[in-house]
Amino acid sequence: MRRLAALLYDGFLVAAIWMVLGFTLQLFVGPDTNQLVDGRVQTNPELGNILFVLMVASCAGFYVYFWTRSGQTLGMIAWRIKVVNLKGYPLNPIQALLRFIAAWPAFFMLGLGYLSMYLDPNGDAMHDKLSSSKVVLLPKSHQPFQ
Numbered sequence: 001m002r003r004l005a006a007l008l009y010d011g012f013l014v015a016a017i018w019m020v021l022g023f024t025l026q027l028f029v030g031p032d033t034n035q036l037v038d039g040r041v042q043t044n045p046e047l048g049n050i051l052f053v054l055m056v057a058s059c060a061g062f063y064v065y066f067w068t069r070s071g072q073t074l075g076m077i078a079w080r081i082k083v084v085n086l087k088g089y090p091l092n093p094i095q096a097l098l099r100f101i102a103a104w105p106a107f108f109m110l111g112l113g114y115l116s117m118y119l120d121p122n123g124d125a126m127h128d129k130l131s132s133s134k135v136v137l138l139p140k141s142h143q144p145f146q
Helices: 002-029 045-069 074-078 093-106 112-119 126-130
Strands: 034-037 040-045 081-083 135-137
Touching: 002 045, 002 074, 002 081, 040 045, 045 093, 074 081, 093 112, 093 126, 112 126, 126 135
Parallel strands: none
Antiparallel strands: 034 040, 081 135
16 A cells, blocks of 8 residues: 555656646647647647657656665655665666556556565565565654655
8 A cells, every 4th residue: 555655646746747848848839739629629649749758758757766866756755665676775777667667557457567466475566576676664763865
């Protein structure tokens, strides 16, 4: 449940980043790229594809940055969990990117990738195994910003 709660916290941060991206993109291309047709907003398909790529890249950048820097996103700090490699150090960029990519199917396939946490003797999810990482619970005395 801690992982899910941390993911929810981080989801709010990523959504805010996406809003800023969308607003910034609109500043560059102008508001006339959208139309209201039969009560629905229609966007230029190329613009939609650019925005989608920017959203995925910003989300990947968010997680890769925090996982390689300290092993914790803001949501993970709040729930006292940390992702580390098998030696206990923060992930390298390749591990973090692999973990990010592998976590998407784990989540969107009705959470089946997370089901392996209950079947694995170490409690690792599928994306933990694929990226040679693990999530550890930190003690209550842990000071995240020191």
